[in-house]
Amino acid sequence: MDAVILVALVLLTGLAVQSADLSCKTFEEIYPSGKELCEKMWGDGFVYETNLSVGFTMWFFEAENPNNKVAERLGWPSPVDDCHLQSLHKEAPGPEPDNFTECYPWRDYSCCHQDTVQKIKEAYGREWHWERCGALSSACNRFFVQLACLYECEPNAGFYRKFPDHVYNDSDPNHNKWQMEGMPIRADYCDSWFRACRYDLFCGSGSYSSCAREYTKVGNTGDNGGNAGLIAGVVVACVIVAVLIGTLGFFIFRERKGEPLFNKLEAE
Numbered sequence: 593m594d595a596v597i598l599v600a601l602v603l604l605t606g607l608a609v610q611s612a613d614l615s616c617k618t619f620e621e622i623y624p625s626g627k628e629l630c631e632k633m634w635g636d637g638f639v640y641e642t643n644l645s646v647g648f649t650m651w652f653f654e655a656e657n658p659n660n661k662v663a664e665r666l667g668w669p670s671p672v673d674d675c676h677l678q679s680l681h682k683e684a685p686g687p688e689p690d691n692f693t694e695c696y697p698w699r700d701y702s703c704c705h706q707d708t709v710q711k712i713k714e715a716y717g718r719e720w721h722w723e724r725c726g727a728l729s730s731a732c733n734r735f736f737v738q739l740a741c742l743y744e745c746e747p748n749a750g751f752y753r754k755f756p757d758h759v760y761n762d763s764d765p766n767h768n769k770w771q772m773e774g775m776p777i778r779a780d781y782c783d784s785w786f787r788a789c790r791y792d793l794f795c796g797s798g799s800y801s802s803c804a805r806e807y808t809k810v811g812n813t814g815d816n817g818g819n820a821g822l823i824a825g826v827v828v829a830c831v832i833v834a835v836l837i838g839t840l841g842f843f844i845f846r847e848r849k850g851e852p853l854f855n856k857l858e859a860e
C-alpha cells in the first residue's frame with residue numbers, strides 16, 4: 593500500500609507540483625520530535641508509545657511478526673483472523689506468493705494482496721505524493737513506504753479501526769471502514785523516522801491532510817491524462833477508484849470531522 597496512499601494522492605492532486613507555492617519546511621522545523629511526527633502527521637491514527645513492549649512497529653526483519661506479541665500483550669484476540677480495515681484490504685489475512693516483495697515482512701500473513709501491491713507499485717511514478725516539497729531522501733522515503741505497508745498489510749492494524757464493526761453505522765456519512773485511530777507505535781520507531789527525515793522538506797503545518805488541502809488549494813492542472821497513461825486497463829482503473837475512495841477518504845474525511853489535533857495545528 594505504500595503505493596496505495598501514493599497513487600491516491602497523486603491522482604487527486606495531479607502531478608504538477610508548484611513547490612514554490614507551498615510552505616515547505618524541514619521536518620525538524622515542523623515537528624519538535626518523533627512524538628509529534630507520529631502523532632500529528634496522521635491525525636489521531638497513531639500514538640507515540642514509550643513502553644516498547646506495548647508499541648507496534650511499522651517494519652520488521654524477524655520471521656514472525658513481532659506485532660502479534662504486542663497485540664497479545666494489549667489483550668487483542670490472537671491470532672488475528674480478520675483484516676477489519678477496508679480500503680484495498682483482503683477480508684482475512686493470509687500468505688502471499690514469493691514475489692510479494694514490496695511489503696515482504698508480511699508475506700506469510702498479510703492483509704494486502706501481492707497483486708494490489710504490485711499493480712499499484714507499477715502505477716506510481718516518481719512523484720510520491722509526500723514529495724510535494726521536492727524529492728525526499730531515500731532514508732526518509734523508506735519510512736513512508738513502511739507506514740503504507742503497515743496500514744495495508746498489517747493484520748493487527750485492524751484493531752485500531754476508528755469505527756469498528758460494533759460502532760460502524762452504514763447510513764452515517766461520517767463513518768467509514770478505513771480510518772484508524774490510536775494505534776500505539778514504538779517510540780524508538782517514531783524517533784528513527786524523525787531522524788531519517790529531519791532535514792527533508794514537508795509542507796504545511798504537519799498534518800498530512802492539511803498539507804494535502806494546501807496542495808489542492810495552490811492549484812494544479814491535474815495532469816491526470818499523463819498519469820492515467822501509466823495505468824493501463826480497466827482492472828487497474830478500478831483499483832485506482834477504490835484507492836481514491838478508500839485512502840483519500842482515510843485522510844481527508846477525518847479532516848472534515850474537525851479533529852482537535854488538526855484544528856490545533858491549523859490555529860498555530
Ligand SMILES: *[C@@H]1O[C@H](CO)[C@@H](O)[C@H](O)[C@H]1NC(C)=O
Pocket residue numbers: 643644645646665
Ligand atoms: C509496559 O507494559 C507492560 C505490559 O502492559 C507492563 O507490564 C509494564 O509494567 C509496562 N512498563 C512500564 C514501565 O510501564
Ligand SMILES: *[C@@H]1O[C@H](CO)[C@@H](O)[C@H](O)[C@H]1NC(C)=O
Pocket residue numbers: 689690691692706710
Ligand atoms: C506472483 O506469483 C503469483 C503466484 O505464483 C502469480 O500468479 C503472479 O502472476 C505473480 N505476480 C507477478 C507480478 O509476478
Ligand SMILES: *[C@@H]1O[C@H](CO)[C@@H](O)[C@H](O)[C@H]1NC(C)=O
Pocket residue numbers: 761762763764765
Ligand atoms: C445511523 O446513522 C443514521 C444517519 O446519521 C441515523 O439516523 C441513525 O439513527 C444511526 N443509527 C444508529 C443505530 O445509530
